[in-house]
Amino acid sequence: MKIREIGELLDAKLLTGEDGLDNEVSSACCSDMMSDVLAYVKDQGVLITGLINPQVIRTANMMDMVCIVFARGKAPTEEMIDLAAECGITVMCTKKRAFEASGILYCAGLSRKSEAKDA
Amino acid sequence: MPDKVRFHFDVDGSDFSSAGAASVQVKKKLRQLAYPPEIIRKVSIAMYEGEINMVIHANGGVVDVEASDEEIVIVLSDRGPGIPDVDLAMQAGYSTAKDNIRNLGFGAGMGFPNMKKYTDYMRIDTEVGKGTTVTMKVKL
Ligand SMILES: Nc1ncnc2c1ncn2[C@@H]1O[C@H](COP(=O)(O)OP(=O)(O)OP(=O)(O)O)[C@@H](O)[C@H]1O
Ligand SMILES: [Mg+2]
Numbered sequence: 501m502k503i504r505e506i507g508e509l510l511d512a513k514l515l516t517g518e519d520g521l522d523n524e525v526s527s528a529c530c531s532d533m534m535s536d537v538l539a540y541v542k543d544q545g546v547l548i549t550g551l552i553n554p555q556v557i558r559t560a561n562m563m564d565m566v567c568i569v570f571a572r573g574k575a576p577t578e579e580m581i582d583l584a585a586e587c588g589i590t591v592m593c594t595k596k597r598a599f600e601a602s603g604i605l606y607c608a609g610l611s612r613k614s615e616a617k618d619a
Numbered sequence: 620m621p622d623k624v625r626f627h628f629d630v631d632g633s634d635f636s637s638a639g640a641a642s643v644q645v646k647k648k649l650r651q652l653a654y655p656p657e658i659i660r661k662v663s664i665a666m667y668e669g670e671i672n673m674v675i676h677a678n679g680g681v682v683d684v685e686a687s688d689e690e691i692v693i694v695l696s697d698r699g700p701g702i703p704d705v706d707l708a709m710q711a712g713y714s715t716a717k718d719n720i721r722n723l724g725f726g727a728g729m730g731f732p733n734m735k736k737y738t739d740y741m742r743i744d745t746e747v748g749k750g751t752t753v754t755m756k757v758k759l
Contacts, residue, residue, distance in 0.1 A: 538729065539729040539733050555638060558667065561646065561663075
């Protein structure tokens with residue numbers, strides 16, 4: 501799935517990283533615990549979170565993630581957006597809750613690589 | 620890849636918002652030096668966990684990174700409270716972090732096990748009341 505489609509599916513507002521919109525991602529992770537993201541993420545390209553602090557951006561950078569979606573309409577600070585731009589990460593925010601956003605993306609095929617799409 | 624490059628950072632323990640900034644810098648530099656992506660990923664995760672620990676548990680410290688064509692060595696030193704029981708601290712899920720830390724997204728007790736997982740060598744020298752030095756190596 502292209503990052504652009506994630507934005508469309510979640511009715512999300514793009515905050516930075518327009519250049520990355522055509523990048524392909526195949527899986528995502530949803531967490532407010534950066535400790536867990538660091539310990540369990542393997543090749544998930546997208547992070548969905550409700551946590552707002554610069555460590556969200558830095559954690560995604562360490563894990564080579566390419567897109568962050570802030571859920572529940574939470575807005576990252578200017579400083580966080582600048583940091584993400586510097587790290588080449590696409591950032592958007594959606595009014596949907598993290599659970600709902602995850603469900604929508606899962607149903608659209610994200611993180612379901614090994615399953616048939618209509619299974 | 621260069622013969623040997625060294626980086627030094629002072630990690631401010633009083634300002635959580637800057638925690639992890641040194642690791643972002645190191646990652647950027649290792650990319651410029653054209654280290655393989657999987658090596659950079661291991662170094663990034665291990666150093667970042669150590670840097671965050673230094674801020675949340677030890678009020679800051681210093682980080683030294685030495686990168687050569689054989690290995691990358693990361694040394695994190697602090698003058699924090701030290702670790703009374705290293706074996707216990709190494710266990711997955713063990714954490715002394717309080718709710719204020721968990722609200723920031725850390726304190727699951729996964730940092731040390733993760734640092735061990737992503738490095739080829741890890742050593743913790745610590746003395747209660749004096750401080751802690753964590754040394755890690757990632758081989759190329
Ligand atoms: N530099 C340090 N100085 C003093 N104590 C430390 C230091 N680093 C770690 N510790 C102690 O070791 C424990 C385990 O550390 P570890 O990094 O595994 O987990 P955590 O930091 O509590 O949570 P997480 O890393 O998952 O966010 C900590 O809770 C703390 O008690
Ligand atoms: Mg830790």
